[in-house]
Amino acid sequence: MSVIDLSNLPFPGNNLRSFLDSVCEEHELDFAAYAGMDPIAQTIHGFVNYPDEWQTRYVSEGFQHRDPALLLASRSIAPVDWQRLRGESTFQDIFRAASDHGISEQGLTVPVRGPYGDVGLFSVTRNCSDREWGLLKSKILGGLQTAAVHLHDNVIQSHSLNRKLNHPSLSARELEILQWIAAGKSQQDVGDILSISNRTVEVHLRSGRSKLGALTTPQAVGRAIGLGLIHPS
Amino acid sequence: MIIVIDGLNRHRYNRLLDEMFALRARVFGQRLGWDVDIIDGKEIDQFDALDPAYVIGLNDAGNVVSCVRALQTTGPHMLSDVFHDILDGEPPLRSATLWESTRFCVDTEVLDRGNSRNSVGYATCELMAASLEYAKNSGISDIVTVIDPVMNRVLKRSDCAPYGYVGSTKPMGKVSAMAALLDCTDERINKIRAFAGIEGNIFVSAQRAYELSDDHAPTGPAPTAAPVTAEENVRQLLEEYCVDQITDADTVEDADAAKRLTRLLVDAGMVDSKHG
Numbered sequence: 001m002s003v004i005d006l007s008n009l010p011f012p013g014n015n016l017r018s019f020l021d022s023v024c025e026e027h028e029l030d031f032a033a034y035a036g037m038d039p040i041a042q043t044i045h046g047f048v049n050y051p052d053e054w055q056t057r058y059v060s061e062g063f064q065h066r067d068p069a070l071l072l073a074s075r076s077i078a079p080v081d082w083q084r085l086r087g088e089s090t091f092q093d094i095f096r097a098a099s100d101h102g103i104s105e106q107g108l109t110v111p112v113r114g115p116y117g118d119v120g121l122f123s124v125t126r127n128c129s130d131r132e133w134g135l136l137k138s139k140i141l142g143g144l145q146t147a148a149v150h151l152h153d154n155v156i157q158s159h160s161l162n163r164k165l166n167h168p169s170l171s172a173r174e175l176e177i178l179q180w181i182a183a184g185k186s187q188q189d190v191g192d193i194l195s196i197s198n199r200t201v202e203v204h205l206r207s208g209r210s211k212l213g214a215l216t217t218p219q220a221v222g223r224a225i226g227l228g229l230i231h232p233s
Numbered sequence: 234m235i236i237v238i239d240g241l242n243r244h245r246y247n248r249l250l251d252e253m254f255a256l257r258a259r260v261f262g263q264r265l266g267w268d269v270d271i272i273d274g275k276e277i278d279q280f281d282a283l284d285p286a287y288v289i290g291l292n293d294a295g296n297v298v299s300c301v302r303a304l305q306t307t308g309p310h311m312l313s314d315v316f317h318d319i320l321d322g323e324p325p326l327r328s329a330t331l332w333e334s335t336r337f338c339v340d341t342e343v344l345d346r347g348n349s350r351n352s353v354g355y356a357t358c359e360l361m362a363a364s365l366e367y368a369k370n371s372g373i374s375d376i377v378t379v380i381d382p383v384m385n386r387v388l389k390r391s392d393c394a395p396y397g398y399v400g401s402t403k404p405m406g407k408v409s410a411m412a413a414l415l416d417c418t419d420e421r422i423n424k425i426r427a428f429a430g431i432e433g434n435i436f437v438s439a440q441r442a443y444e445l446s447d448d449h450a451p452t453g454p455a456p457t458a459a460p461v462t463a464e465e466n467v468r469q470l471l472e473e474y475c476v477d478q479i480t481d482a483d484t485v486e487d488a489d490a491a492k493r494l495t496r497l498l499v500d501a502g503m504v505d506s507k508h509g
Binding site for chain 2: 072074075076077078079080084110112113114115138140141142143144145146148149150169170171172173174196197199200203204206207209210211
């Protein structure tokens, strides 16, 4: 099962929770959680697929105010492996409690920074040895980065003011490439036509998808046509 | 060797960060003549307040010889907010797996010209390899880097030619600047390592990282000067403050007020009378 493209679905709904489930399934993870802070809407969003009893306990004990996985990871640009937090006393407190609910201390938090000071923290866990964790991490980190930004952008844009501010601003190069893709050209063809490397096409496509809130290129093409940014051919 | 300093550990590395900001002042302010703000010999801009990640190269003595700064392209970064000239007015790339690297520099005054571990060439390649490895280990696949044409030539010569560029080359200070694209693949990293003869892990161990931190009291031979106690330190700062107040006074009234304050402190025995 692949990760759900949130932009395909009506919003808001119960989709965020299914998104977390699909990320866990795709990337061999036990649990996932998202916390987002939006300074424009002045809201904090949080949703998780942890067991209900743990969610209740986490909030009732106010762990969100001292969880280093949230407080510290927001200051990193790279995913923060929780192994780096094991020295923090608050980490020990929270994960002693978490282990009662079958949640392992093996995990990481992907920090997302948006353009308006908005911050999203996407955490995942998996009960396994350090060695297994290391191998899994190197395999899934790229996918987790993309999932984290997709999730965060969709949460932030569920607020109408942000949706207005975030009108997708694609560069001429990004639009040109999407237009050729819409015309049925392959990535390699587009590179040849524009005399740029295949990877330059790829990095522009990834950027275009991100700006359009899409996980796949066909979805990005569809949205770009819908917004009148490129023409159907 | 390389150390990564980010928002989580920066409070422990003020010495290294100060050395890095001083290196940036010499390179970007003086050598390249960019329009950067330098205060107290340190070049610091608004992006340094955003908790970027710094990849920093150190020599065997533990001093900063190279550095580069990384930010996510999903949030505020230099190409979106400052370097838009380079992009010909186009919006910047934005992707979860693309980081921006800026302020890449090496200390050409301290390093030599040969091929040793203390050469400009080695330090440059070590920093490039380390920054690509750090990004790759974070799930990042590409880097857009703002560089000058000299650095662009260095990249090409070091078997690390950019696979593409965005925007165009624009004048900036004594030189010009451009935005180049690099992939964080093992292939590229291995080529750089092979070119410079870099082997094994280039990142500092946990033990070395501790030794480099501010809270570590240096071992090695005892310093000849008597250790400065906290009290002596405060005394010295107060004296400096008094001298500054008197010499910087713009008006006679201000100077008199500064002198009165100094006499008060002398009478209280908090500073020596030579400044009164």
